[in-house]
Amino acid sequence: MSDTEARPTVERYGAGERTNHWLVALGFVLAALSGLALFHPALFWLSSLFGSGTWTSILHPFIGLFMLVVFLPLAASVWDDNRMRPADWQWLRQFKDVVNNREERLPEVGRYNGGQKLLFLVIVVCLAGLLLSGLVMWRAYFSLYFPIGLIRLASLLHAVCAFVLICAILVHVYAAIWVKGSLHAMLRGTVTPGWAWKHHRAWFRQITHAAHPRTGPD
């Protein structure tokens, strides 16, 4: 592994970003497990992880709020890099090339690819939906301020948003396993130059240009 040690690395995520990401991940896992326990009888046993059904229903809204609060700084830090551009839609249209590892056929990717940007959009929309519907459903503090029809609508919306978010995060987690080096990037912060070159070439150019400001971007 001597050449690996000698190989230069590129920093992709700083310690702050990594900490932030994993706090959100922790919040998501706990919120999803406690929420799923209340969603389907087949998963009610998950409530044991939180002490009991009653503890699950007490804790779930607070866990959700925790996830949302820690998501805010993460969202702010990656917001600008996640704006959808025409090339991202093209990337998404070439879905088949993406899943079959034919990356050379895809448009060049910046710091985030179309899939990552779509995921970010889904997370933002779903978390907003979960927050609003969750507050309406929060029996202990807020439900009494809302009419029953709105509580019913919120209950359905909450389940739909959670379902979409859980599916999206399952894809996100798998993608991190699938694209080798991604998990390391989020755990230790660095990627190899080859990784950046292959998966995020426009970003690679941008950072090499920034490191050598005499050069102009092509």
Place this chain on the structure above:
Amino acid sequence: MALQSLDIVRRSATTTPEPGVRQPAVGPVAKLIDTTKCIGCKACQVACMEWNDLRDEIGTNVGVYDNPPDLTEASWTVMRFAEYENPKGDLEWLIRKDGCMHCADPGCLKACPSPGAIVQYSNGIVDFHEENCIGCGYCIAGCPFDIPRISKRDKKAYKCTLCSDRVAVGLEPACIQACPTGALVFGTKEDMKLHAAERVADLKSRGFEQAGLYDPPGVGGTHVMYVLHHADQPQLYAGLAPDPHISTLVGLWKGASKPIALAAMALTALAGFFHFVRVGNNETDERDETAARQGLDAARRGAPQGRNPEQRP
């Protein structure tokens, strides 16, 4: 809470058969509330408090006879007084004993996520088992009649049990025993319908042409039924629902979407696994590293970066 456990037909958040070896010999039961005989004395409220040993907080007079003004965790039945000016210009005082209707298709039970917190017995009674209640309040969203109330102290949901503990040992509910006018009667649902038909015929003969039985089919019928003078306008009786049914939103939330969503989540995870099996990792290799190194060198030299000549097709 109840004494029997051998005659359950439905149990909340349970997907396997219920313990139902015992069938009621006489069929399902029902309470019939004849609003045309009710004098609003609230003896039923007192009997309910007494039998169930409940003492609500002493409230304040809100300017009408309703006392307490609403159902609470400790007041499982409440008389609701409505003043109705009929087309002839006469005042009618419509008094309705409000409380759980014990639906044949209970929305509370459908919405409840906690196994065994709500059960429906084969005699038709829908009962809360508070020791299994997790305090989420989904039953409130599920109920088409706005009946369950969550205790502020213990965060459990409470409502009328139709005296399931008394009925289990062959007694009638406490409120029935206390009613001084015979406005409340209890028996098999069949008998109660027959009795109601007699009452309706009598009312019609005395000028209440729209008199009728309230046994709403939208919830599969109820095990608490009303005789109304104005069965065509149930809403006159302090907002009694004209056509109650489990909300479509609750049906979507707690119906087919549950197993479908669960399956879709499982399939998403499986799709990932099989993608890995069939396509495998997206890896970088030495050629990428070389290309990157050339890119870096080019950047150092100030040359524009072209496409990697070693790029695989």
